[in-house]
Amino acid sequence: MECINHxxxxxxxxxxxxKGLCSDCIQxxxxxxxSCSEECTSEITIRETVVSQTLNKTKNSALxxxxxxYVLGAIFIWFGFYTKISExxxxxxxxxxxxxxxxAFFHYAAKSKSKQS
Incomplete structure (x- = not known):
């Protein structure tokens, strides 16, 4: 592959x-x-920002x-112990x-997402 400019x-x-870049053209x-230009640098930066925000939202959703x-599990267990119907x-x-x-699974998933970012 040859450089796009030389x-x-x-x-x-x-x-x-x-596009191919020689050592003089690399940014x-x-x-x-x-990257080959300011436009490509801008696009790469935008893409990295979007990926970072998506990972952060995924982590927050998992948490x-x-x-x-946890709350629903505790409520169900509490209700199970205090109900009079055995079934x-x-x-x-x-x-x-x-x-x-x-x-616990969601908590583990959130922790592993925070290690990736």
Missing amino acids: EVQAKGICNNCG FTPSNKL SGAYGS LQLFTITVGVGMLAMG
Whole structure:
């Protein structure tokens, strides 16, 4: 692959448009990625911002799900212990334990998302 501006062998490829770049044409984004122009640098920066915001929202959603599951699990377990209907006791306690397990899963997922960002 040749450089888009010079007839020499390309040393890198723009992360946005895929054009070949020689060592004289290479520009770096703030995150140290290769780009061929200010427009491509801007596009790469915007894309990285969107990805970062999406990961943050995903983490927050998982935490909300975890806390909601913990609360519902506790309510189901409490109701299971204080109800007088034996068939209902087993069902509500089982659902409560399942909700607590689901909360733990969401909590783990949120923690792993925060390590990625």
